[in-house]
Amino acid sequence: MEKSKIWKDKSVVGVELLSAQYTKFEFAKHWHDELAIGVIEDGAEGILYGGQKLIVPKHHIVAINPAEVHTGFPGVPSGWRYRMFYFDLAFLQQVFDKMSVHLEPVVNRTIIDDKRLFLGLLQLHQAMEQTSFTLTKESLLLITLEQVFTQYGEVSNPERTTFIDTHNVFRARDYLFDNWQENISLDELEGLTNSTRFQLIKSFNSTFGLTPHQFLLQIKIQKAKSLLAKGMTCVDTALFCGFYDQSHFNRNFKRAYGVSPSNYKC
Numbered sequence: 001m002e003k004s005k006i007w008k009d010k011s012v013v014g015v016e017l018l019s020a021q022y023t024k025f026e027f028a029k030h031w032h033d034e035l036a037i038g039v040i041e042d043g044a045e046g047i048l049y050g051g052q053k054l055i056v057p058k059h060h061i062v063a064i065n066p067a068e069v070h071t072g073f074p075g076v077p078s079g080w081r082y083r084m085f086y087f088d089l090a091f092l093q094q095v096f097d098k099m100s101v102h103l104e105p106v107v108n109r110t111i112i113d114d115k116r117l118f119l120g121l122l123q124l125h126q127a128m129e130q131t132s133f134t135l136t137k138e139s140l141l142l143i144t145l146e147q148v149f150t151q152y153g154e155v156s157n158p159e160r161t162t163f164i165d166t167h168n169v170f171r172a173r174d175y176l177f178d179n180w181q182e183n184i185s186l187d188e189l190e191g192l193t194n195s196t197r198f199q200l201i202k203s204f205n206s207t208f209g210l211t212p213h214q215f216l217l218q219i220k221i222q223k224a225k226s227l228l229a230k231g232m233t234c235v236d237t238a239l240f241c242g243f244y245d246q247s248h249f250n251r252n253f254k255r256a257y258g259v260s261p262s263n264y265k266c
Contacts, residue, residue: 002079009128012137014091017128023079027072035092035105036064037148038084039121044075045082049110056080056111061118063107063152083125087145095145104154112152120144130251131244138186139213142197164203168193172204172212180219181242186212221256224249225264234261 004020016034021042029048038061045056049070056062056075062082064070066089074080089105096103112118124140172189186197189212193200205211210218220241227237238249238261253261 007129009137011134012128012141014088014094015128015141016086016088017125018084018086019082019125019129020084021079021081023074025079026074027070029069029071031067031069032064032086033066034086034088035066035107036062036084036086037107037121038062038082039118039125041081041083041122043078043080045080046073046075047071047110054111059115059118061112061114061121063110063112065106083122085121085125092145095142096149103149106154107148107152108154109152114151117144117147117151120147131248133213133216134183134185135189135213135216138197139201139211142186142201143211146198164193164195164199166207168195169203169207172200173208173215176212176216176219180216180223181240183242184212184216217252218256221253224253224261225257228261228264237261 002020002022002025004018004022006016006018008016018038040056040058040060040062042058044058045062047054047056047062047064047070049064049068087105092105093103120140121144124137124144127137127140172193175189175192176184186200189200190197195203201211204215208215220243224237224241227240228234232240234249235246238246241249243249243252250260250262253259253264257264
């Protein structure tokens, strides 16, 4: 079976996404103006790139630099299933300008075997496909891009991340507690703490052991659990706690407690 879907997330300008499964399909020679980074979820993809025939196996990352001619074809008889990001170069520079970093938008490996980065890219792609909080998507995007370019890219003059003072970290935490029903953004927390989003994420994680988006989600899930225990319906609980829809609520509740909200309520 062959299927494919391409889309853009309206809340993250500068990234195009592809999710596809191919069995026999082969790409003609082509190039992208963007930086293309993907994760192979199943099977294996073959590519002709840089004068070499390469096989990218399951649970590996493939990176195609801008303007590099390449092809894509089944690397095994069953084909491959994968997810791709196409990062606009101006968007990448804008992101890293906020970190005082000079970025060359290239990755120095075509095939990357890095389980942590693989899972980070997969989680980010899924968050940009499913209903997810803005804070979740923004945070995952920054964390993942920083990992890609600091480990496998060309970054010069990196900013030594200065941790923000404890007072501002606690201000951010209190803001999340006070506004937990809302779809909070990193811009709001940046303005509140007068820090960069990179500093904020790292300082918050260092202090509380969670990133701001993980912390906000935990508050929402705990509140939801309490409301369900008091007899509120699953639908009303999802709406009250600020989840986009029932699917969004169910997915995150089960991830935290191992059961769906309806099973917990029963």
